Amino acid sequence: MSRRFTPKVVTANALLEGDNVWLTEDDRWSRDMAEAEFIEDEAHGQIRLLFAQSQASVVVGAYLADAKMGQCGPEPTHFRETFRTRGPSNYHHGKQAEESTHV
Amino acid sequence: MYKYNEFDEAFVRERVAQFRQQVERRIDGSLTEDEFKPLRLMNGLYLQLHAYMLRVAIPYGTLDSRKMRQLAMIAERWDKGYGHFTTRQNIQYNWPKLPDVPDMLEALADVEMHAIQTSGNTIRNVTADHFAGAAADEIADPRPVAELLRQWSTDHPEFQFLPRKFKIAVTGSPNDRAVTKSHDIGIRMVEKDRQPGYEIIVGGGLGRTPLIGKVIRDFLPAQDLLPYVEAIVSVYNLLGRRDNKYKARVKITVHEHGIDTIRDLVEERFAQLRPEFGGGDQELLAEIEAAFAPPAFRDAATDTYEAAYDSDPVFRSWADTNLTAHRNAQYAIVSISLKAHGKTPGDATAEQMRVMADLAERYGHDELRISHEQNVILPHVHKSDLPAVHAALKDAGLATANIGLISDIIACPGMDYCALATARSIPIAQEIATRFDELKLEHDIGQLKIKISGCINACGHHHVGHIGILGLDRAGVENYQITLGGDGTENAAIGTRTGPGFPADEIVPAIERIVYAYLEHRESEEETFLQTYRRLGMAPFKAALYPAEERADAA
Numbered sequence: 001m002s003r004r005f006t007p008k009v010v011t012a013n014a015l016l017e018g019d020n021v022w023l024t025e026d027d028r029w030s031r032d033m034a035e036a037e038f039i040e041d042e043a044h045g046q047i048r049l050l051f052a053q054s055q056a057s058v059v060v061g062a063y064l065a066d067a068k069m070g071q072c073g074p075e076p077t078h079f080r081e082t083f084r085t086r087g088p089s090n091y092h093h094g095k096q097a098e099e100s101t102h103v
Numbered sequence: 104m105y106k107y108n109e110f111d112e113a114f115v116r117e118r119v120a121q122f123r124q125q126v127e128r129r130i131d132g133s134l135t136e137d138e139f140k141p142l143r144l145m146n147g148l149y150l151q152l153h154a155y156m157l158r159v160a161i162p163y164g165t166l167d168s169r170k171m172r173q174l175a176m177i178a179e180r181w182d183k184g185y186g187h188f189t190t191r192q193n194i195q196y197n198w199p200k201l202p203d204v205p206d207m208l209e210a211l212a213d214v215e216m217h218a219i220q221t222s223g224n225t226i227r228n229v230t231a232d233h234f235a236g237a238a239a240d241e242i243a244d245p246r247p248v249a250e251l252l253r254q255w256s257t258d259h260p261e262f263q264f265l266p267r268k269f270k271i272a273v274t275g276s277p278n279d280r281a282v283t284k285s286h287d288i289g290i291r292m293v294e295k296d297r298q299p300g301y302e303i304i305v306g307g308g309l310g311r312t313p314l315i316g317k318v319i320r321d322f323l324p325a326q327d328l329l330p331y332v333e334a335i336v337s338v339y340n341l342l343g344r345r346d347n348k349y350k351a352r353v354k355i356t357v358h359e360h361g362i363d364t365i366r367d368l369v370e371e372r373f374a375q376l377r378p379e380f381g382g383g384d385q386e387l388l389a390e391i392e393a394a395f396a397p398p399a400f401r402d403a404a405t406d407t408y409e410a411a412y413d414s415d416p417v418f419r420s421w422a423d424t425n426l427t428a429h430r431n432a433q434y435a436i437v438s439i440s441l442k443a444h445g446k447t448p449g450d451a452t453a454e455q456m457r458v459m460a461d462l463a464e465r466y467g468h469d470e471l472r473i474s475h476e477q478n479v480i481l482p483h484v485h486k487s488d489l490p491a492v493h494a495a496l497k498d499a500g501l502a503t504a505n506i507g508l509i510s511d512i513i514a515c516p517g518m519d520y521c522a523l524a525t526a527r528s529i530p531i532a533q534e535i536a537t538r539f540d541e542l543k544l545e546h547d548i549g550q551l552k553i554k555i556s557g558c559i560n561a562c563g564h565h566h567v568g569h570i571g572i573l574g575l576d577r578a579g580v581e582n583y584q585i586t587l588g589g590d591g592t593e594n595a596a597i598g599t600r601t602g603p604g605f606p607a608d609e610i611v612p613a614i615e616r617i618v619y620a621y622l623e624h625r626e627s628e629e630e631t632f633l634q635t636y637r638r639l640g641m642a643p644f645k646a647a648l649y650p651a652e653e654r655a656d657a658a
């Protein structure tokens with residue numbers, strides 16, 4: 001039985017800072033999830049993941065994360081991924097304290 | 104305080120130099136992450152949810168002011184101005200950048216510290232009673248033995264690739280403050296016919312399969328410690344399951360083979376190893392013991408303490424809660440709470456670290472300890488200095504009078520930092536502490552330990568919390584399971600689950616219902632939560648927690 005493919009984004013941590021990054025359609029790594037490539041096809045997702053994994057000198061631990069399309073771009077569907085777009089809840093540190101920039 | 108010898112110093116410096124090259128080679132692309140990961144883990148560097156994390160070992164939780172100031176400097180220079188003290192008596196920095204880490208390690212080496220063996224399948228930082236060398240109830244200071252074990256296990260060629268990580272704890276006191284029964288090996292000092300020795304416990308552990316350690320030897324003569332411990336680790340190294348990560352800890356080995364079989368194998372191996380040690384370890388121990396000689400205690404009047412105690416209710420409340428009896432009656436052990444209501448358990452700012460370092464230097468024979476309960480200890484403070492210490496702590500936001508109370512919560516980093524987490528733990532701790540502070544009930548409630556973990560790995564020791572909270576992911580929502588009746592002392596017990604868990608916005612009211620049930624059912628103010636639970640069992644707490652179901656059952 002084939003299940004419907006849940007849309008995905010490719011995400012990882014930047015090698016130097018460890019900060020969370022997302023793969024864009026034009027092969028950049030953005031620190032802003034809204035800029036991520038929204039992947040709706042499973043086979044394409046695998047190709048993008050392989051590409052991400054070949055970027056070993058830029059990112060670490062690339063994986064496919066579930067996403068949904070929001071008003072400004074892809075958004076997380078699971079709370080863990082939401083925290084990754086924001087930072088910790090006990091201090092105003094991480095992404096919530098920074099402006100988005102590119103790797 | 105124990106000083107590194109030349110060998111230690113050279114070893115640590117060499118490791119830093121090696122790691123500097125490894126980081127360079129990772130950044131320039133000549134090392135892949137698969138090649139680099141084991142190397143960074145060997146140096147305490149993890150990749151967490153938002154950033155890297157550097158875990159620094161604080162052997163048996165002991166520091167002096169110089170080390171504490173260096174930790175503060177590192178926090179300010181390369182991190183975000185604070186550090187997080189963990190349940191393994193370590194400190195973690197949550198925001199280091201990869202290119203800076205070699206410099207951080209270099210700065211640690213300058214004060215004889217390092218991050219070696221804080222991860223990986225090796226023998227980890229050896230922990231000890233945080234009141235070691237000071238407690239009134241102590242047989243002997245457990246730290247020389249912990250240091251001996253540290254030296255023996257550091258870079259031990261046979262034990263760099265164990266089936267799984269391996270944790271050892273030592274206590275010198277019958278009141279177990281080092282949670283020895285939930286370690287891979289727990290060592291308790293005992294005396295038999297006036298001879299010093301150890302009770303050796305093996306196979307304790309929390310995590311996915313929580314088990315209380317079993318006594319493998321009820322009396323081991325002191326001089327046999329190293330060969331015996333080596334025998335245990337070596338039997339485990341051969342028998343431990345490498346096929347399944349979840350069954351690889353020694354607790355499972357003991358569970359599967361039975362303690363009697365393990366004991367026989369260990370005795371056999373011990374008989375082979377014992378002659379090989381030839382007493383060199385005992386000479387070393389004697390040297391180490393000399394370095395741990397107690398400080399020159401002052402002999403002075405304590406009436407300033409008594410005067411402050413009688414006249415200042417804030418000081419009195421703090422003294423009643425945060426002081427522990429010292430073996431020298433003129434002295435006290437000060438526990439500095441890193442659990443200000445609403446703050447992150449175990450976090451200290453660089454400024455607070457400096458204040459604690461200054462106090463240790465000025466009033467505390469230059470000694471500091473980190474407790475597994477994520478507080479900082481000044482083990483030797485003369486009572487006449489306590490009012491001054493308290494005043495300085497108050498100015499730094501460090502005078503919260505809540506040691507052992509409901510807001511003195513152990514919480515692991517959970518999903519605010521940890522990549523393995525299934526839910527957050529810090530905000531739950533913050534909310535519980537804030538709530539009970541508002542209710543002004545915590546002193547009335549008395550001794551009650553809440554421990555929170557953000558996943559089944561149980562770094563927050565939730566199984567041994569009087570009230571344990573485990574954060575889980577249930578269908579994409581944070582959900583919290585409660586256990587009651589856990590105990591991390593010499594009467595160690597694993598808590599029992601109350602029933603279905605609670606979503607994040609219902610967990611604080613749930614804890615409140617448990618506490619009110621306790622207040623209602625306790626026989627007297629002296630009966631602690633744990634005693635009431637042991638007397639009455641789960642029923643009244645369950646009724647308070649799940650009232651609707653009770654009614655449904657009765658109908």
Ligand code: SF4
Nearest residue numbers: 515521524557558562
């Ligand atoms: S208990 Fe789980 S969430 Fe908490 S620190 Fe350990 S691994 Fe991370």
